[in-house]
Amino acid sequence: MALGLLQRLYLSFLILAPFGGEKEDVHADMLSIETRSFIASTDHDFICATLDWWPPEKCDYGTCGWGLASILNLNLSNAILLNAVKAFSPLKIRLGGTLQDRVMYKAGEPQQPCSPFVKNSSHIFGFSEGCLPLSRWDELNDFFNKSGASIIFGLNALKGRVLLQDGSVGNTWDLSNAAFLINYTVAKNYSIAGWELGNELTGHGIGARLNVDQYVADVTVFMDLVNATYQGKPARPLVLAPGGFFHIDWYSAFLNKTKPGSLDVLTHHIYNLGPGSSEHLIDEILNPSYLDGCASTFSNLKEIIRRSNKSAVAWVGEAGGAYNSGHHLVTDSFVSSFWYLDQLGMSAKYDTKTYCRQTLIGGNYGLLNKDTFEPNPDYYSALLWHRLMGTRVLSFNYTGSNMTRTYAHCAKQSSGITLLLINLSGNTTSQVAVANGSDLRREEYHLTARDGDLQSQVMVLNGQILSTGTNGTIPTLKPIIIQDASPLTVAPYSILFAHFPSFYAPACT
Ligand SMILES: *[C@@H]1O[C@H](CO)[C@@H](O)[C@H](O)[C@H]1NC(C)=O
Ligand SMILES: *[C@@H]1O[C@H](CO)[C@@H](O)[C@H](O)[C@H]1NC(C)=O
Ligand SMILES: *[C@@H]1O[C@H](CO)[C@@H](O)[C@H](O)[C@H]1NC(C)=O
Ligand SMILES: *[C@@H]1O[C@H](CO)[C@@H](O)[C@H](O)[C@H]1NC(C)=O
Ligand SMILES: *[C@@H]1O[C@H](CO)[C@@H](O)[C@H](O)[C@H]1NC(C)=O
Ligand SMILES: *[C@@H]1O[C@H](CO)[C@@H](O)[C@H](O)[C@H]1NC(C)=O
Numbered sequence: 348m349a350l351g352l353l354q355r356l357y358l359s360f361l362i363l364a365p366f367g368g369e370k371e372d373v374h375a376d377m378l379s380i381e382t383r384s385f386i387a388s389t390d391h392d393f394i395c396a397t398l399d400w401w402p403p404e405k406c407d408y409g410t411c412g413w414g415l416a417s418i419l420n421l422n423l424s425n426a427i428l429l430n431a432v433k434a435f436s437p438l439k440i441r442l443g444g445t446l447q448d449r450v451m452y453k454a455g456e457p458q459q460p461c462s463p464f465v466k467n468s469s470h471i472f473g474f475s476e477g478c479l480p481l482s483r484w485d486e487l488n489d490f491f492n493k494s495g496a497s498i499i500f501g502l503n504a505l506k507g508r509v510l511l512q513d514g515s516v517g518n519t520w521d522l523s524n525a526a527f528l529i530n531y532t533v534a535k536n537y538s539i540a541g542w543e544l545g546n547e548l549t550g551h552g553i554g555a556r557l558n559v560d561q562y563v564a565d566v567t568v569f570m571d572l573v574n575a576t577y578q579g580k581p582a583r584p585l586v587l588a589p590g591g592f593f594h595i596d597w598y599s600a601f602l603n604k605t606k607p608g609s610l611d612v613l614t615h616h617i618y619n620l621g622p623g624s625s626e627h628l629i630d631e632i633l634n635p636s637y638l639d640g641c642a643s644t645f646s647n648l649k650e651i652i653r654r655s656n657k658s659a660v661a662w663v664g665e666a667g668g669a670y671n672s673g674h675h676l677v678t679d680s681f682v683s684s685f686w687y688l689d690q691l692g693m694s695a696k697y698d699t700k701t702y703c704r705q706t707l708i709g710g711n712y713g714l715l716n717k718d719t720f721e722p723n724p725d726y727y728s729a730l731l732w733h734r735l736m737g738t739r740v741l742s743f744n745y746t747g748s749n750m751t752r753t754y755a756h757c758a759k760q761s762s763g764i765t766l767l768l769i770n771l772s773g774n775t776t777s778q779v780a781v782a783n784g785s786d787l788r789r790e791e792y793h794l795t796a797r798d799g800d801l802q803s804q805v806m807v808l809n810g811q812i813l814s815t816g817t818n819g820t821i822p823t824l825k826p827i828i829i830q831d832a833s834p835l836t837v838a839p840y841s842i843l844f845a846h847f848p849s850f851y852a853p854a855c856t
């Protein structure tokens with residue numbers, strides 16, 4: 348049903364009202380889609396989020412942002428948590444993070460202790476080794492099964508290694524504990540989509556450093572292990588590595604040296620906004636040249652994969668915007684969606700198959716609030732992406748303000764296309780005319796911050812506040828339907844998903 352004039356006026360009022368009193372510009376933009384071919388493609392379940400190991404004692408810059416949100420202690424009985432994950436069917440969840448290389452999986456004698464991490468500054472990463480009890484692994488898998496999640500588990504790559512003074516590591520990887528967990532998991536019929544080896548050990552981040560030859564050797568035996576353990580099973584999970592910060596020489600050498608077929612996914616981590624303590628996070632997020640700074644990482648990675656002739660694909664294995672647990676009221680507020688959705692769009696353009704957000708819950712960058720489990724704005728951004736943006740990425744010509752970020756995909760599970768428009772300007776309305784689309788019926792999802800407050804933790808969709816219902820239900824995300832020849836209107840500081848079900852693009856059929 349098309350909206351009547353009054354409804355349109357009401358909508359413009361809702362969207363523009365917070366800025367109505369200020370000086371305002373309108374920018375007329377033009378978008379013309381290349382309909383014959385697509386330029387890249389993602390996994391169907393492109394959206395992924397992480398669970399981390401950090402205990403409540405993990406603190407950054409004087410605040411402790413984790414509470415009970417760790418793999419070891421998260422309350423898996425929470426109704427919002429279950430519904431939030433179920434809403435994706437499936438949500439990819441990657442279990443990993445700094446302490447993963449210091450986790451022991453409980454094996455052997457029952458009388459041996461299985462102790463949690465203990466804060467101790469004389470240990471690497473500031474904590475003692477921790478232990479995952481098998482009873483907890485059972486509970487987690489029960490939750491993953493009920494919620495229909497698709498699981499990537501990061502294994503301990505430092506087991507058996509010794510840390511040397513200069514940050515490098517000696518000895519070889521002791522894979523017996525990882526072998527035990529994989530074997531147990533197979534025996535229990537738990538469904539795992541991928542096993543990953545190591546976290547940020549490539550030498551361009553924190554802590555310990557494996558050189559290329561060491562990592563290549565480890566990945567080779569790791570693939571053999573996974574392959575052997577899943578022998579006779581209908582499907583072998585993916586093998587992922589190295590989950591480091593992208594550095595072109597290290598990644599290129601690593602890929603060149605891996606045995607063909609011994610790696611399925613090349614993972615990398617991104618924290619392009621800098622430390623969570625930074626005062627400049629919002630300025631960076633609203634600055635288009637700053638956001639573009641990440642494009643070279645994606646394009647270089649795409650290029651080294653192409654040159655290596657290996658069949659591995661690229662994933663962002665972990666990305667939370669600002670490192671050291673993010674920044675409260677930035678990476679967990681509305682303004683974060685400008686960065687997050689822009690980076691989803693940009694990474695997809697360069698053939699990233701999956702993008703894992705740090706975190707699903709925990710730290711100051713969770714999709715869910717760690718205390719109330721209530722979704723933060725980025726949760727709804729992720730869910731809309733998952734439902735509306737299909738796997739095929741389209742190119743287009745765009746003439747208009749560079750404060751409006753634009754992405755186009757074939758629609759998800761539906762005909763036509765979906766556009767994502769992000770208006771980083773606080774005082775210019777972007778009016779985007781879509782070539783061959785102007786007369787078509789379209790479904791629009793306008794996202795704004797409550798009361799125009801960029802740091803609000805409340806998401807507003809088409810003028811309605813989004814919040815969970817009784818029993819922790821996730822609200823339905825309803826579009827407004829527009830059918831007239833008007834351009835798409837993206838209000839200042841707002842985001843628009845526009846689905847054109849009858850837009851004809853041969854690339855999408
Ligand atoms: C995009 O612009 C180029 C260069 O002007 C032109 O050749 C091409 O046809 C345009 N594509 C579309 C889909 O408008
Ligand atoms: C976990 O959540 C459930 C459901 O909300 C609640 O009943 C229970 O008390 C919680 N457990 C803990 C340890 O907080
Ligand atoms: C911290 O670890 C060191 C080295 O393992 C150990 O000697 C020390 O007792 C630990 N301190 C605490 C408070 O546990
Ligand atoms: C959940 O477990 C059941 C029984 O083992 C299995 O049939 C089903 O495929 C599992 N679902 C998921 C999403 O893993
Ligand atoms: C793997 O599990 C089987 C039972 O399913 C057991 O017999 C075998 O000893 C296990 N191997 C390892 C390395 O744990
Ligand atoms: C796992 O699946 C196999 C084959 O379907 C079945 O025989 C076995 O009993 C299952 N094991 C468990 C622990 O459910």
Ligand SMILES: *[C@@H]1O[C@H](CO)[C@@H](O)[C@H](O)[C@H]1NC(C)=O
Binds near residue numbers: 596599600603654
């Ligand atoms: C990897 O191989 C490609 C193709 O031969 C080559 O261009 C590139 O320089 C190699 N990378 C490294 C780091 O040796």
Ligand SMILES: *[C@@H]1O[C@H](CO)[C@@H](O)[C@H](O)[C@H]1NC(C)=O
Binds near residue numbers: 571574609
């Ligand atoms: C996995 O094992 C099978 C059988 O031993 C072998 O044919 C296949 O090449 C192996 N795959 C990889 C990726 O090592």
Ligand SMILES: *[C@@H]1O[C@H](CO)[C@@H](O)[C@H](O)[C@H]1NC(C)=O
Binds near residue numbers: 635749
């Ligand atoms: C954006 O456009 C403005 C005005 O046209 C220009 O001054 C600025 O350099 C552009 N910025 C980027 C990042 O392209």
Ligand SMILES: *[C@@H]1O[C@H](CO)[C@@H](O)[C@H](O)[C@H]1NC(C)=O
Binds near residue numbers: 654655656
């Ligand atoms: C990659 O494949 C191309 C085409 O088959 C071949 O020309 C090139 O030498 C290969 N490069 C490497 C590094 O194997």
Ligand SMILES: *[C@@H]1O[C@H](CO)[C@@H](O)[C@H](O)[C@H]1NC(C)=O
Binds near residue numbers: 370371372773774
């Ligand atoms: C819009 O905001 C920008 C940055 O805050 C400012 O430089 C510009 O002058 C403003 N434009 C108008 C029309 O108010």
Ligand SMILES: *[C@@H]1O[C@H](CO)[C@@H](O)[C@H](O)[C@H]1NC(C)=O
Binds near residue numbers: 817818
């Ligand atoms: C909430 O859950 C309770 C207990 O399962 C049930 O009786 C009630 O109908 C539910 N309410 C809604 C609105 O679904």
